[in-house]
Amino acid sequence: MKKHSKNVIFRILEIFIIAIWIFPLVWMVITSLKYENEVVTRVFTFLPQNPTLHNYQEAFGSTYILQWLINSLVISVVTMVFTFLLDAPIAYAFAKIRFPGRNILFWVVMAGMMVPFQVLIVPLYLQFTSYGIINTLLSAILPRLALPIGIFILRQFYEGIPTALEEAAFIDGAGRLRTFVKIILPLGKAAATTVIILAFINAWNDFLWPLIAISDSVNYTITVGIANFQGTHGTEYAMIMAGAVIASLPELVFFLIFRRKIIDGIAMTGLKG
Amino acid sequence: MIPGNKDTRDGILFSLPFMIVFALFMIYPLVFGFYISFFQWNILGTPKFIALQNYLDLLKDERFWSSLWHTLQFVLMTTPVLLILGFIMALLVTGKSPLKGIMETCFFVPYIFSMTVVATLWAWIMQKDFGIINQILRILGKDGVSWLTSEKNAMWSISIATYWWTAGFNMVLFTAGIKQISKEIYESATVDGAGPLQQIFHITIPLLKPTTILCLILQVIASFNVFGQVYVMTGGGPAGSTRVLVQYIYETGFNYFRMGYSAAMSYVLFLIIMVISVVQYAILGRRND
Numbered sequence: 001m002k003k004h005s006k007n008v009i010f011r012i013l014e015i016f017i018i019a020i021w022i023f024p025l026v027w028m029v030i031t032s033l034k035y036e037n038e039v040v041t042r043v044f045t046f047l048p049q050n051p052t053l054h055n056y057q058e059a060f061g062s063t064y065i066l067q068w069l070i071n072s073l074v075i076s077v078v079t080m081v082f083t084f085l086l087d088a089p090i091a092y093a094f095a096k097i098r099f100p101g102r103n104i105l106f107w108v109v110m111a112g113m114m115v116p117f118q119v120l121i122v123p124l125y126l127q128f129t130s131y132g133i134i135n136t137l138l139s140a141i142l143p144r145l146a147l148p149i150g151i152f153i154l155r156q157f158y159e160g161i162p163t164a165l166e167e168a169a170f171i172d173g174a175g176r177l178r179t180f181v182k183i184i185l186p187l188g189k190a191a192a193t194t195v196i197i198l199a200f201i202n203a204w205n206d207f208l209w210p211l212i213a214i215s216d217s218v219n220y221t222i223t224v225g226i227a228n229f230q231g232t233h234g235t236e237y238a239m240i241m242a243g244a245v246i247a248s249l250p251e252l253v254f255f256l257i258f259r260r261k262i263i264d265g266i267a268m269t270g271l272k273g
Numbered sequence: 274m275i276p277g278n279k280d281t282r283d284g285i286l287f288s289l290p291f292m293i294v295f296a297l298f299m300i301y302p303l304v305f306g307f308y309i310s311f312f313q314w315n316i317l318g319t320p321k322f323i324a325l326q327n328y329l330d331l332l333k334d335e336r337f338w339s340s341l342w343h344t345l346q347f348v349l350m351t352t353p354v355l356l357i358l359g360f361i362m363a364l365l366v367t368g369k370s371p372l373k374g375i376m377e378t379c380f381f382v383p384y385i386f387s388m389t390v391v392a393t394l395w396a397w398i399m400q401k402d403f404g405i406i407n408q409i410l411r412i413l414g415k416d417g418v419s420w421l422t423s424e425k426n427a428m429w430s431i432s433i434a435t436y437w438w439t440a441g442f443n444m445v446l447f448t449a450g451i452k453q454i455s456k457e458i459y460e461s462a463t464v465d466g467a468g469p470l471q472q473i474f475h476i477t478i479p480l481l482k483p484t485t486i487l488c489l490i491l492q493v494i495a496s497f498n499v500f501g502q503v504y505v506m507t508g509g510g511p512a513g514s515t516r517v518l519v520q521y522i523y524e525t526g527f528n529y530f531r532m533g534y535s536a537a538m539s540y541v542l543f544l545i546i547m548v549i550s551v552v553q554y555a556i557l558g559r560r561n562d
Contacts, residue, residue, distance in 0.1 A: 010370065011372065021379050022379050024398060025383075025394075027394075027405060042403070042408070044412065086294055089291070090287060093284045097283050098280050099285060100284075114550075116494075118519050119542075120306065121522075121526065123302035123309060125532075143299075146294045146298060180287075201385070204387065205387045207387070207500075208501070208523070211504075223387045223388070223389045226389045230505070237400070241397060247390050248386050248387070251385050251386060252386075263381060263445055268449075
């Protein structure tokens, strides 16, 4: 009996903690459904008195938010695909092919993980200006393609694939490329999913670099667009929150689909954004 | 075993695509940036070689030191709290509660939102006149707090938003660590009559040391690189009291176009992060063996 009531107290406490933690998100949605004059007043109301989607219309109508979403989506998908196309072959080489300089090369690549991005912003900016691609989506994509952490994950996985499987393929006359495509890639699907999910999230949440690389507001990513909302829309808090909701929806959907994969991927690598 | 051993050729061919991109957008800018840091390099006009002048100027630049100090403040304000929060969350989601699945999702979900959304949301929650925290304080008969507009509070407010945003990340790492501790240790402790708290302090915390070190090092690096929260929530204000180093690097390079100076500063930050990581690893890692 005593144990039972103790459990009840614990559950109530836990529900309370969950409610507090999730509240900011709830408040974001509630604010976005209010009229501006209900938000900017000292007469506090919790729930919207006249719920409205006006702010969403306003956000879509008077800003480039839809374009920003598309830009972010394009950048993230392209980054995701190319990251994998670049990472997988070299990870395979590191795991299974004995070639001179392999270990040195591996450590050079891993050292790349240590470099904080802000060291690269000035040189990259000058580099891309001279190529004439600054202020394009391409400039936001290129520096994010080489993802050393992806190599690390894939290599670890490929190392666990028995060499006997490869050898059987070689005996059947398959070359390296065929073996890689037909045997290694299908077997490494789990690790591949982790890598492309991490690449997608990284690209989607990127802020400092697109802020610098892209100056035309049509070309903004969603993160940069939202950051500049406050500057351009000052005190229209309801509208700003509607923008924040719109900006988070794709990520939320992505999270709900890949929840387990994302959490496990982070647990595996300790990747910090 | 392999017909006409082509390992060397294959190794190079498979590495090449990545290495080209890596060389172009990582190694080259890394070297180029270091080169730039020895020049007076404005976006227009000819770069002028000034040797170590940028680095010497840094030493006398009050803004550099204050930005470094603010960054350090942020590191100290966030790191311990984020580690403890992450650990407590991990205890909650690895316990016996039927709500643990829901808790894990709830604690983690803020991390999935982009930092600019999180910062915008918290700037609204902490808004001085109409933000919900101050509205509630006023209903309770208290005065509203200048969360983001007073020098005393601003960095703490940014830290609070950061706690909410990334504590779930540390939770995931701690959870993974806790799950690796064998159940038998706890079982035999229970048999010996150790209560839950004793088990946490005498089993969980000591055995989690490697995870804690990993979390600590990652957290310090992440906090040193803080930028977006500050940029969105205070813009470095009030009166420059929350300007952090990455922001100063950004402003120097892209508002004042002093590229050489900005590059020099970024290398100093790089060096600081490297030294701190190595020191942490050396001290904590060694004692761990």
